[in-house]
Amino acid sequence: MRPSTKLTPNDNPSKYVQEGYCIFRQQFTNKEMELYQQTLDNMLDCLRPGEKPQFMFEPHVGSQHWRTWLSLARHPKILDAVESVLGSNLVLILSHFIIKGTEDSMHVGWHQDQRYWLHGVEGDNLCTAWLAFNETNRQNGCMRILPGTNQPKLLDVNVKEDDGSTITTLEVDVDKELADTAVDIELHPGEFSLHDAYVIHGSDSNRSQDFRKIYTMRYADADTTRFTSEKWQIPFFLVRGEAMDTDFYIDLRPNKDLPEDQPDCMLVQKLRAGTYGKIPVDY
Ligand SMILES: O=C(O)CCC(=O)C(=O)O
Structure with a gap:
């Protein structure tokens, strides 16, 4: 059997467009991560029987610790x-703790992430920051990226049955040859990667x-x-730069304070009414 060779992940932002991702090493110190790690651990301690840690969606709006996550x-x-990869006018659209128990x-x-947000966000210039709270490696299921698959094109999907634990039901076909090009995003706590919305x-x-x-x-x-809010459960936050219609967003640019109150939106209303399906009650 051929020994598997480990590919070195791209850490050069100027290669982001070509590769579809980039890792950023040594960003938050252990001291800086402490508050975030403790707050997350408290949330995990509050899980009730049957609740799953992978369903902590939009904590920057819905969690009782929303201020901490919005600040982060x-x-x-x-x-x-x-x-460095999207330009200077930035909108925060979503966040999610993908905790694997x-x-x-x-x-x-x-x-491709793009498939998941077409009901509210359309565009070719979107990305995800994936921040490690503990070591991520092959053993604990780190993210794996297929470099260079970030063509601005939506691929056909197979719709997978929701088995009650999955967070992805819209999957794309990847043959073995392509899967063998996967890069492991192995990070230390406080390091993060960015990946493009089309990259597989x-x-x-x-x-x-x-x-x-x-x-x-x-x-x-x-x-x-293009942002549309009708079916979007949370506000869009303008976090840096300029935008055409600033009233459309919650303005959280660097000189603005966090909102006084938890943003009033569909997600928060549903959580208060106890009707938000899989999200843990006390997250
Ligand atoms: O965290 C993972 O394992 C997958 C991450 C992912 O799919 C995403 O951030 O879009």
């Missing part, structure tokens, strides 16, 4: 990196004895993206 999602270290063997099938990626299940803990924050270029 507009942190200059993240936004500087995002600006030890029970479900949940893997994330090959997919996924991950294997967590085979370690501990949680795999990462936070995704998703951004759009304000100039080239």
Whole structure:
């Protein structure tokens, strides 16, 4: 059997367009990560029987710790990196703790993120920051990216049955030859990667004895993206630069304070009414 060769991930932002992703090493210090790690661990401690850690969607709006997560999602270290690939006018569209526990063997099938947000966001210039809260590696199911698959084109999807634990139901076909080009996004806590909305990626299940803990924050270029709010459950936040219609967004540019109150939106209303399906009650 041929020994598998490990590909070195791209850490050069100028190659982001070509590769569809880039990693940013040594960003947040251990001290800076402490508050975030403790807050997340408290959220995990509050999970009720039957609740799953992979369904902590939009914590920057819906969680009782929304201020902490909104502050992180507009942190200059993240936004500087995002600006280096999307330009200077930035909108925060979504965030999600993709925590892999030890029970479900949940893997994330090959997919393009773009498929998941067409009901509210349309454009070719969007990306995700994927921030490690603990070590991520093959053993605990780190993200795997197929470099160079970020053609601005939506691929056909196979719709997978929702088995109650999956977070991806819209998967794309990837043959073995292409799958063999996958790069492992192995990071230390406080490091992050950025990936393009079209690049194909996924991950294997967590085979370690501990949680795999990462936070995704998703951004759009304000100039080239069309936003529609009717079916979008949370506000769009303008976090840097300029936009045509600033009243459309919650303005969180660097000189603005966080909102006083938890933003009033569909997600928060549903959470308060106890009708938001899979999201943990006390997250
Ligand atoms: O966290 C993972 O394993 C997959 C991440 C992912 O699919 C995403 O951030 O879009």
